[in-house]
Amino acid sequence: MTRNPQLDMKAREILERNDLGGYTVPTHGLYPFQWNWDSAFVALGFAPFDMDRAWQELETLVAGQWADGMIPHIIFHRDDAGYFPGPDMWASGTTPPTSGITQPPVLASIVRQLWEQEGAAPDHPRLAPLYQACLRSHRWFHRFRDPLGNGLVMATHNWETGRDNSSEWDDALARIDASRVGAYQRRDTGHVDAAMRPRQHEYDRYVAILEFGRASGWDHRRIADSGPFRMIDVGMSMILLRANRDLLVMAEALGDAAAAGELRQQIARAESGMDWLWNEEVGAYCSRDATTHESSGLVTNASFLGFYAGVGNRHQQARLIDALERISRGTAYLLPSLETGSRAYDHRRYWRGPIWLVVSYMVAQGLAEQGHADWALRIASDSAKLIEQFGFFESFSPETGEGSGGADFSWTAAMWLAWCGR
Ligand code: DGY
Numbered sequence: 001m002t003r004n005p006q007l008d009m010k011a012r013e014i015l016e017r018n019d020l021g022g023y024t025v026p027t028h029g030l031y032p033f034q035w036n037w038d039s040a041f042v043a044l045g046f047a048p049f050d051m052d053r054a055w056q057e058l059e060t061l062v063a064g065q066w067a068d069g070m071i072p073h074i075i076f077h078r079d080d081a082g083y084f085p086g087p088d089m090w091a092s093g094t095t096p097p098t099s100g101i102t103q104p105p106v107l108a109s110i111v112r113q114l115w116e117q118e119g120a121a122p123d124h125p126r127l128a129p130l131y132q133a134c135l136r137s138h139r140w141f142h143r144f145r146d147p148l149g150n151g152l153v154m155a156t157h158n159w160e161t162g163r164d165n166s167s168e169w170d171d172a173l174a175r176i177d178a179s180r181v182g183a184y185q186r187r188d189t190g191h192v193d194a195a196m197r198p199r200q201h202e203y204d205r206y207v208a209i210l211e212f213g214r215a216s217g218w219d220h221r222r223i224a225d226s227g228p229f230r231m232i233d234v235g236m237s238m239i240l241l242r243a244n245r246d247l248l249v250m251a252e253a254l255g256d257a258a259a260a261g262e263l264r265q266q267i268a269r270a271e272s273g274m275d276w277l278w279n280e281e282v283g284a285y286c287s288r289d290a291t292t293h294e295s296s297g298l299v300t301n302a303s304f305l306g307f308y309a310g311v312g313n314r315h316q317q318a319r320l321i322d323a324l325e326r327i328s329r330g331t332a333y334l335l336p337s338l339e340t341g342s343r344a345y346d347h348r349r350y351w352r353g354p355i356w357l358v359v360s361y362m363v364a365q366g367l368a369e370q371g372h373a374d375w376a377l378r379i380a381s382d383s384a385k386l387i388e389q390f391g392f393f394e395s396f397s398p399e400t401g402e403g404s405g406g407a408d409f410s411w412t413a414a415m416w417l418a419w420c421g422r
Helices: 005-018 036-046 050-064 107-117 127-144 169-176 201-214 221-228 235-256 257-277 301-311 314-330 357-370 373-392 410-421
Strands: none
Touching: 005 036, 005 410, 036 050, 036 107, 036 357, 036 410, 050 107, 050 127, 107 127, 107 235, 127 221, 127 235, 127 257, 201 257, 235 257, 235 301, 257 301, 301 314, 301 357, 314 373, 357 373, 357 410, 373 410
């Protein structure tokens, strides 16, 4: 891939413009606060030109960590009436105010990357506090979000998965009673075309799940045991396994033998537990309902995070590559968030088809590590083309390449600077 200094500059300007002082909004208007996994990826984007600012992004994120160890999905450092549901709706009772749910735990993997970029010294001054924050967050996942005891991660709100309206959640959401949800005003569709956002009946259910958590006083035990949404998410499960591997490297470097032992156990548990998500019929890892045990049977971009997590025997990896090949024949650009032609596929609607570069990045990283450099390169070069031709959008159509959702998006700029534009 050839370097493009103009786009490097533009990407950098986007991060600087979205920087509200120590933390970065994903995009102005649509998402005016600090989001958990957005910030982690954004740190990778700052790293090539401002390492101090990269670390700071992660430090402001963990400043919102709860006493029980959860790192929330949104941190409301300051209020903004242009977003729903805002701090009053979540009523976290914390300082700073936050949401009451989490997001995919990519943080430890990104801390490791920054630390290694700076030489991987065990006494690196920024490492220890972030390492501790990650350890507490991973323990929270193992304590509250592993209902089957097999190391896989249960999401208790679809927003936790980051893949908000993936059709993997449709059946679980359809069972949720939204009749008691009070009147509310969505803000997202005032910022971007409603055809690119979740539908109203889905949104009502998102709010109903939120209201259950709030009514419990954000009692994470109660939410896990009897909440209305209990999905074992393939994306979060793969990401936590990967993050545990990365955290283990840091635990060993820091000489934290007790934590290292604990992490090795968790890794072994998830490595053998992951087969519970394997769907032989479709030849991919799919999310599964923790209550009904039904597999979604849908091939999504998260299915391919198996490579990133380092799981799958030869047969499973070969079937995943078959699926990738099949998907690449049906679309102009990789990697769509839902297989073309599958139920509910829509090339413009959020996580029902559009390409999201952060998932593409993790998948490409995993493919390269597992000996599929050709596929990793194909995904990286498609990602670069999307930015070159259409700009730094939130997501992109796998058919036409056109951008969808917010423009001048922080994590897309970060992916350019850290990965596909290099
Ligand atoms: C939104 O508001 O759509 C966010 O994705 C929730 O985290």
